[in-house]
Amino acid sequence: MHYRSAKVRPPKPIIIVHGGAGDWPSELHKQGLRGVRIAAHRGFRVLSKQGSALDAVEAGIVAMEDNPVFNAGRGSTLNLVGEIETDAAIMDGRTLQGAGVALLRDIKNPIKVARIVMDKTDHVLIAGAAARQLALAGGLAKSDLRVSKRVKAWKEGLHKLKNNKVQYLSGTSPEILHRFLAKSSDTVGALALDNDGDVAAACSTGGVSLKLPGRIGDSAVLGAGLYADNKSGAATATGIGEQAMRLVISKAACDLMRHRKAVSAATKVIRYSTRALGLGTGLIALDRLGRYAVAHNTRNLCWAARTVDGSTAKMFGTRVRS
Ligand code: GLY
Numbered sequence: 001m002h003y004r005s006a007k008v009r010p011p012k013p014i015i016i017v018h019g020g021a022g023d024w025p026s027e028l029h030k031q032g033l034r035g036v037r038i039a040a041h042r043g044f045r046v047l048s049k050q051g052s053a054l055d056a057v058e059a060g061i062v063a064m065e066d067n068p069v070f071n072a073g074r075g076s077t078l079n080l081v082g083e084i085e086t087d088a089a090i091m092d093g094r095t096l097q098g099a100g101v102a103l104l105r106d107i108k109n110p111i112k113v114a115r116i117v118m119d120k121t122d123h124v125l126i127a128g129a130a131a132r133q134l135a136l137a138g139g140l141a142k143s144d145l146r147v148s149k150r151v152k153a154w155k156e157g158l159h160k161l162k163n164n165k166v167q168y169l170s171g172t173s174p175e176i177l178h179r180f181l182a183k184s185s186d187t188v189g190a191l192a193l194d195n196d197g198d199v200a201a202a203c204s205t206g207g208v209s210l211k212l213p214g215r216i217g218d219s220a221v222l223g224a225g226l227y228a229d230n231k232s233g234a235a236t237a238t239g240i241g242e243q244a245m246r247l248v249i250s251k252a253a254c255d256l257m258r259h260r261k262a263v264s265a266a267t268k269v270i271r272y273s274t275r276a277l278g279l280g281t282g283l284i285a286l287d288r289l290g291r292y293a294v295a296h297n298t299r300n301l302c303w304a305a306r307t308v309d310g311s312t313a314k315m316f317g318t319r320v321r322s
Contacts, residue, residue: 021239039188218242302315
């Protein structure tokens, strides 16, 4: 979007990031808020140097993938058999180009692989060994993404599964998920509006812990985990991926933002999600005029926003539980 007329002032650049919906026990608040603040700062630095919204959201996500506090990149949760399988996606609201990657095990920054798929292929979703090959061909770094707190949580989770006679998590009822995942958080996301008025969205995750191997969540899928369109705005989801996919929740929020402010769109879709599918979802939204919103039916959602006027970081937004 370009603003050539002297009468039409471009909106101020802004970035909003989240570090996941979930319980977020109080002992993790400080680290979580620090992490999202740093991510928002990194993304905003790109915007303040006249960089694109697309580069800004990528920078914000990289900061969170590199921070083991979050369930993305290094620090991702483990699946049922104790392996890491990460998903990520990125989307450009100016061109509607976007792409996701899934089931990556040892690539340091999955979001950079999504960017390669978007920039260098005609496809919108590449998974597994082929995605890894693209990453390595693109010169991306490999890394062991496993951290000890996730291995400990995996062992405890397996034990609980056995005691509760549950075979695996994700897709199971939100009540069971909530009981199992009480101490976890989910997914990172970023939305930005740049000096040209263009919007972008990105997200990255280790997915739901104890998921079946091969399970792909919303964070790899345009429309579900994220969406961006200059005509409306950008949105990205967090929480139980199966819910976000069933409701195509990020696209739904963007469609609403054609005629509504971000806050109205975000609360409407989360209210609908609660009614239709129960608890377990969060969303951040940014409309094309730079107004943002955070809505969730989980206990917390860790987020930060940065504009030229200052920054905000919080552990919750608008809680929409009915
Ligand atoms: N929201 C991330 C996932 O369910 O995989």
